[in-house]
Amino acid sequence: MIRLLRRASLAVGIMGLVAAGLRLRGTGGTPPQSGGWRELTGPDLR
Amino acid sequence: MRIAVLGAGAVGSRVARQLASTPGVDALTVVDPGAGVVDVVCASLGPVATPSTSLTLDLAGHDVVVLAGPGKHHRDQAERALEAGASVVSCTDELAPSRLLLALDDEARVRRRTVAVGAGFAPGLSDLLAAHAGRLFDDVHEVHVARAGTGGPACARAHHASLRGLALDWRDGAWVSRQGGSGRELAWFPDPVAGQDCYRASLPDTLLFAPAFPGLLRGTARVAATRRDRLTAPLPMLRQPHPEGLVGAIRVEVRGRRGQAFETVIYGAVDRPALAAGAVAAVVAVAVASGQLASGAAGLAVLVPDPLAMLHELAERGVRCARFAGSS
Numbered sequence: 001m002i003r004l005l006r007r008a009s010l011a012v013g014i015m016g017l018v019a020a021g022l023r024l025r026g027t028g029g030t031p032p033q034s035g036g037w038r039e040l041t042g043p044d045l046r
Numbered sequence: 047m048r049i050a051v052l053g054a055g056a057v058g059s060r061v062a063r064q065l066a067s068t069p070g071v072d073a074l075t076v077v078d079p080g081a082g083v084v085d086v087v088c089a090s091l092g093p094v095a096t097p098s099t100s101l102t103l104d105l106a107g108h109d110v111v112v113l114a115g116p117g118k119h120h121r122d123q124a125e126r127a128l129e130a131g132a133s134v135v136s137c138t139d140e141l142a143p144s145r146l147l148l149a150l151d152d153e154a155r156v157r158r159r160t161v162a163v164g165a166g167f168a169p170g171l172s173d174l175l176a177a178h179a180g181r182l183f184d185d186v187h188e189v190h191v192a193r194a195g196t197g198g199p200a201c202a203r204a205h206h207a208s209l210r211g212l213a214l215d216w217r218d219g220a221w222v223s224r225q226g227g228s229g230r231e232l233a234w235f236p237d238p239v240a241g242q243d244c245y246r247a248s249l250p251d252t253l254l255f256a257p258a259f260p261g262l263l264r265g266t267a268r269v270a271a272t273r274r275d276r277l278t279a280p281l282p283m284l285r286q287p288h289p290e291g292l293v294g295a296i297r298v299e300v301r302g303r304r305g306q307a308f309e310t311v312i313y314g315a316v317d318r319p320a321l322a323a324g325a326v327a328a329v330v331a332v333a334v335a336s337g338q339l340a341s342g343a344a345g346l347a348v349l350v351p352d353p354l355a356m357l358h359e360l361a362e363r364g365v366r367c368a369r370f371a372g373s374s
Contacts, residue, residue, distance in 0.1 A: 020277075030232065035372010037236040037314060041361075 047071055047335040050108045050132070052101075052123055053115030054078035054087045056198025056290045057137050057166065060324020061112050061331070064363065066091040068332055077103055078115075105130035109335040112136075112165075112327055116200050117143035124150055124161055133160040135331045137323055139169060140204045141211065144250035151343040161343035165330040166323035167315075168193035168296045169251045171360070173347040174326075175298040175313040175367060176255050178354055180347075182311055183302035186259040191251045192233040192244045194270035195294020197320030202287035209271055209279035211248025216256045216265035227276050231268060235295035236314045236368045242295075244268035245276065254345025294319040312370035325363045329356055 047070055051062045054076050062076050074095045078084040081099045088097040105111055111127035113120045117138035124134045124147055134154075136147055147163045154161045164170055172191045180186045196202040212223045229246040251267035259265075271279075278284060297314045315322065330346065333339055333356065339349045350356055357367060 031241050032234050032370075032372060035370060037368040038371050040313075040357075040367045040369055 047109045047332070048073040048075075048107060049110045049112065049331055049335065050075040050077060050103070050105055051112045051114055052077045052119075053113065054080070054084045055114065055200065056320035057201075057323045057327070058112075058114030059087045060321055061114050061137070061327045062087060062091060062095060064324050064328030065112075065331065066094050068328065070332065070336075075103070075108065077101065105132050108132045110135060110331045112331050113138070114327065117204065121146040121150075125153075128153060128157055128159055128161070131157070131159070133162075133334045135162045135165045135327055135334060137166045137170070137327050138164060139166055139201060139250065140208070141214070141248045141250045141253070144169075144253060148253070148343050154343045155341050158341045160334045160339045160341055160349065162330050162334060162339065162346060162349055163343060164250055164254050164345050165327045167197070167294065167317065167319040167326065169249075169254050169345060170326040170330075171315055171322055171365065171367075172251065172296045172298050173255050173258075173345050174350060174353040174356055174360075175296070175315070176300060177258055177347040177350065178357060179298060179300035179311045179313055180259055180302075181353075183300070183304050183309070185261055186300060186302040187262065187308075188264040188299075188301040189255055189259060189262060190264075190266045190268075190299040191255070192231075192235070192242075192268045192270065192297045193294065194233075194235055194239050194242045194244070194296075195319050196287075196291040197294075197318075197323055198290055199287040201319065202291065203283060205247075205269060205271075206275070206279065206283050206287075208247035208249055208269060209245065209275060213246035213248055213267070214252050215246070216252050216262060218263055227271070227279055229266075229268065233268065233270065233297050234370070235270075235297050236316045239293060239295035239316055242270035244270045247271075250345075255347040257344065258347035290318070290320055293317070294322075313367055314370065315365065315367045317365055322365050325360055325365045329359050329363070
């Protein structure tokens with residue numbers, strides 16, 4: 001019984017570590033390849 | 047016009063400052079339970095401003111009440127304002143208070159008063175930009191809003207909590223609940239904020255702008271967050287929030303059909319969130335008091351008939367917007 005509990009807690013711990021790794025790593029995409037921001041001034045605000 | 051500002055924190059004090067320098071504002075009541083704070087704010091605004099520490103202040107005689115305190119009080123404060131015959135401008139950026147305020151739509155229409163929900167940086171300025179962009183299209187298919195940065199402490203707490211709540215996405219004509227903190231996407235804001243990973247969060251933005259675009263297929267709202275923000279989101283805030291955040295930004299991406307072509311327009315803005323929110327709330331309050339906005343409870347994308355004029359007014363007050371030109 002103790003052995004089963006140890007194995008279960010180990011499995012849950014490993015799953016938690018994998019989930020945390022997946023949640024924290026990675027990237028949301030790529031930056032713009034061209035272009036840029038241009039301020040909207042009087043005549044541009046149309 | 048007579049206007050009351052409830053809350054004299056990072057946003058409320060900016061709203062009061064903007065209103066005090068607006069022609070046509072005859073009287074300004076600034077209400078905050080902190081006696082020292084409200085006295086200092088009013089002393090800097092001149093004779094037009096009157097301080098009060100009474101949260102149960104009689105609001106009768108005011109044309110507009112601006113709600114700039116914690117969002118959890120906005121519904122009760124809005125009801126009191128409507129009963130007193132005043133219109134309401136709420137600066138909340140939280141989902142639950144926004145829902146409660148939108149539920150006042152019938153009462154506001156019956157009383158012929160306006161309840162402007164989400165009159166801040168985002169939602170607020172983001173709604174004006176989305177509405178303006180929407181006018182460039184024959185059909186708007188998608189609206190995606192992202193924001194980075196926070197205003198005062200209440201805003202920082204709301205940002206922290208939003209990552210553990212449920213996000214509302216508008217998808218193919220129906221609301222879809224998604225887990226906050228999911229859906230990582232790199233959003234490119236105007237400099238100096240630039241690229242930030244953004245995530246779904248419990249935000250009111252979609253709820254506020256979706257009704258303004260009949261035929262909208264997709265609407266999303268995301269907030270920039272760090273890995274630490276996401277990891278600690280289920281916990282209480284581990285340290286006191288800062289008195290005021292640094293530079294923040296918003297990004298509004300609108301996709302749709304113009305003629306035979308399918309196009310994308312991206313607008314953005316960079317500012318201190320509390321500063322920009324103060325300007326937006328003040329401009330909206332003056333528009334409400336002048337009778338320019340329809341009665342009812344809704345977001346700015348629905349209520350403001352001429353977003354371009356309001357963007358011009360904000361530009362004169364120093365809130366600058368930008369357009370992304372090029373491929374994203």
